Amino acid sequence: MSLLKLENLSVTFGQFRAVDQISYTVNEGEVLGIVGESGSGKSVSSLSLMGLIDYPGKVSADELSFMEQDLLSMPETQRRKITGSDIAMIFQDPMTSLNPCYTVGYQIIEALKTHQGGTKKELKTRAIELLNLVGIPAPESRLSAYPHQLSGGMSQRVMIAIAIGCNPKLLIADEPTTALDVTIQAQIIDLLIDLQKQKQMGLVLITHDLALVAEVAHRVIVMYAGQIVESGPASEVFSTPKHPYTQALLASLPESAAGKARLEALPGVVPGQYDRPKGCLLSPRCPYATDHCRNVVPDNQGPLERQVKCHTPLDTMGRPAA
Amino acid sequence: MTTETLQAPVPRTPLQEFWHYFKGNKGAVTGLVFILIVCFMALFADIVAPHSPSDQARDALLLPPAWMDGGNWAYFLGTDDVGRDILSRIIHGARLSLSVGLVAVTASLMIGILMGLVAGYCKGVVDTIIMRVVDIMLAMPSLLLAIAIVAILGPSIVNAALAISIVSLPHYVRLTRAATMAEMSRDYVTSSRVIGASPLRLMFVCILPNCVAPLIVQATLGFSTAILDMAALGFLGLGAQPPTPEWGSMLADALQFVQRAWWVVTFPGLMILLTVLAFNLMGDGLRDALDPKLKQ
C-alpha cells in the first residue's frame, strides 16, 4: 500500500510556481531520493506535505493523501495530529532548527506530550531512550543542555530524536547533512538509514548529493525548476539517465570526470520568476534543444515507474532520440 | 529568441536604485512631500503668511477659526489671546523649527562623525574615553540633559539648539564608530593602508563614504527629535522666549485657554506632530531604501 500519494501538486507564490504539478508516491519502508539544484522546488514541495507553506504561498493538488486520508481537505486540527507524529521532518541546518531558549529535553518532550501524552516521568524516560537511540552519549545529562551547547552533528541527532519520537510512518529529511562537517555527514546518514530499516519507515531524502542517493535510495526523483523531469529506480536512473538534465547532473560529478581536464557543467542557472522559457524549461541550457523543445512544453513519457519529461529522451548510449 | 530571456537588466546607478525603493514606500513619499511644503513655507514665510507673526489685532482677540461661528476669513486658523494670527505664527514657526533642526543636526553630525571616526580608528585609550563619555550621556534621558544644559546656560533659542545638538551627539558617535570598526577590518582598508595612505585619507576617503547610509537615516530621525525637543523646551519656557513665534512656546500659554479656545491649543501642536511624523516616515523609508540587507 502506498503511504503517501501526490497527484499534480503545485505550490504557487503569487504568479510564481515554485512547485509545478508534481506527482509521486512513497511506499512503506521505501527510501525515495529527491535530487536537483538549489531553487528546484525540492524543499518547498516537502514543506507543503507538512502543511508548512504560509500565505502568500498556495498549495493545490488533485490528490495529496497520506494512508488514504486526504490531507488537503481535512481540518487543521486533524492535520496537526498527523504532522509531527505520523509524518515527521528534519531540516537542513540543525544549529538554527532548535529553539535557543529551551533545553533539549523540553523540545523532545514537547513533541511527545503533544501527540502521545503521559506522565512527566514517562516522558522523560522516553526522551532518554530516544537520545540513546540516536547515539548521543550520556543522554540523562544532555536533556538539560541548551542548543548552543551542542555541536552541529549533536543538534542534528537531537532533531532526529524529535522527529522519530512519535514513531512516524514517513520521515522527510531535507538536506539533513548539507550544513554538517564531511566526517559527520556519513554518521548522520548511517543513523537515518539504520532507523529507517529498524522502524520500517518511508523516508524521503532530499539532497544535492547524487552519490548518496545512488547508494541508499530505492527510487529517485530528479527535479528541475519545480517540475519532476525524471523518475525511476535509483540504479536505472543513474546508470542510464533519460533526461539531458540528469545526464548533466551526473556528468558534473567529479567521479565521472576521471581523466578529463575539466568538470562538465551545465551553463546558466535555473529560470526564475520572470525568465521562464516558453517550451521545455531546460531548453535554454540543454545541449540537445531543438526549436520544438523551445516552443512546446514536453509531456511525461514512459510508464509510471520510469518517467521522463522530454521530447527526445536519451537512449542507453546517452544520445537524444531522433 | 532564447537570448532575450537570458538578457541581464541594465544595472541602475546607486541613486536610481535608491529612488526606486524609496518611491515604492508611500509613507516615505508623503513625508517627503510634507517636508518640502513646510520648507517652502519656512523659506517664503514673509510672502506666504497673511499677517505678521507679531501683529496684534486688538479688535480680534481669541477669534475662532474661519469656518466657525464668529470666525473671520482674514484669520483662517483664528487668533490668540492678544490677537495674533495663529496661521501666520505657525508659518513663521516653521522657519524657526527647521533652522534649529538644521543647525542642531549639522553640528552634532559633524562633531559626532569626527569623534566616531577617531574612536573607531584609534581604538585603545582614546576609544575607551570617548565611549565612556558617550555611555554617560546615553544614561541621561535626552530631554533631561537638554533641560540641565539650558537651565545652566539660561533659556534662549541658541542655548536650546546647543543643548539639542549636544544631546544627540552620542547616537552619531556610536553609529560612526561601529561602522568604522566594521570597515576597518575589511580588506580594502588594509590594502590602502599597505599602499601607505595617511590616517586622514583612510578615515575620510576610504571609511567615511561607507558609513554614510546609516548616518543619513539617523540625521533624518535626528531632525524629528530636534524639532520635538525644541518644542518641549519652548513649552517649558526654556527655549524660544515669547513673542518669538515658536510652536512649543505657542502652546505654553495655551494651557490657560484650554477651556475657552481650543484652536489656540490644537493647531500649533498638530503642526509639530505632522512635521515630526513626516521626518519619521521619511527616515523609515530611507532606512528601508538604503539598507542593503532588506533588498531582495
Added chain:
Amino acid sequence: MFQFIFRRLSLVIPTFIGITLLTFTLIRLIPGDPIEVMAGERGVSAERHAELSAQLGFDQPLYVQYFNYVSGVLQGDLGNSLVTKEPVLSEFLTLFPATIELAFCAAMFAIFIGLPAGIIAAVKRGTLFDHSVMTFSLTGYSMPIFWWALLLMLIFSVNLGWTPVSGRIDVVYWIDDVTGFMLIDSILSGEVGALSSAISHLILPSIVLGTIPMAVIARMTRSSMLEVLSEDYIRTARAKGIAPWRVIIIHALRNALIPVITVIGLQVGILLSGAILTETVFAWPGIGKWLIESIGRRDYPVVQGGILIVASIIIVVNLLVDVAYGIVNPRIRHSR
C-alpha cells in the same frame, strides 16, 4: 550568573563617576559668580560672600571640592534647597512616590497595549490590523506629549467632563500620607470614593506618559516577532504539529521578548523625562514638576541633586534590565 552580574556592576561605577563629574561641573558652568547667582537680585555683602564661599567650599581647590561633593553624595547629602532650606534628598523622597505611581501606571498602559498589539500585528502581517498598529504607533512615537496632554484634557476633561483637569485627588478628600502612593493611601484612608477619585486623576496622565513607550514597544515587538517567526526553529516547532498559539507564545514570543525587554528598560529614561512634561501640564506634584520649578527659581542645588538622582535611577534600571536580559537569554547566561 553571579560573575555576569558582577561584570555589569563593575561597568556601572565609571558611569556613576562620570555622572557626578557632570553634575559637579554643571553648577560651576553657571555664568558669573555662583554665590551671586544663588543670592539673586538682592546681592550679598563682601563678608557674607566670603562666609558663604567658605561654607559651600568654593575657596578650596577644585579636586577637593569634587571629593567633598562625592563623599557628601555617597552619604546621601545632596545639599539644601536655596528656597525651602530643606535637604534636597528629603524633598526628593517626598515627591518621588507621585512620579513612580504615574510612571508605573504609564508603563503598565504601554506594556499591556503595546506588547499584544505588536504580537498580533506581526502574526497578522499585511492585514488591516497590522497597518493600523503601524500607523498608530508611528503617530504615537512622533507625538509631542505636552500637546497630547492638552488635547486629551480638552476632549475628556473640558468637553466631556469625564476626568478631572489636574492634581492627584479631589480636594474634598484629605488623605494621610502613609506610603506616598495615592492609590494605596486612598484605600488605607477608608474614605468612600477616594480611590475612584485617585484613579480618575491618574488616567489621563498615564495615557499621555505611556503613549511614546507604547508606540516604541509595539513597533519593537512587531519587528522582533517578524524576525523570530521566520527562524528555522519556528518551522521545527510547527513541524511537531503543536497548536499555532503555542508556537507563537511559547516558541516565538520567548525569543522575541529578548530585544523587547531591553527596549522596555530604555523606556524608563523616556518615562522620567516625559514625566517632566506630563507633570507640568497636569500639575502632578512629582519630581518632574519640582525640577522645572527649581530651574525657574534658580534653585541650583535642587537641579543638581535632582539630575544626579534621576540619572542614577536610570543607571540602576539599565543594570537590572541587563540582568533580566541574561535571565531570559540562555546564551548570555552561560557565557563564562
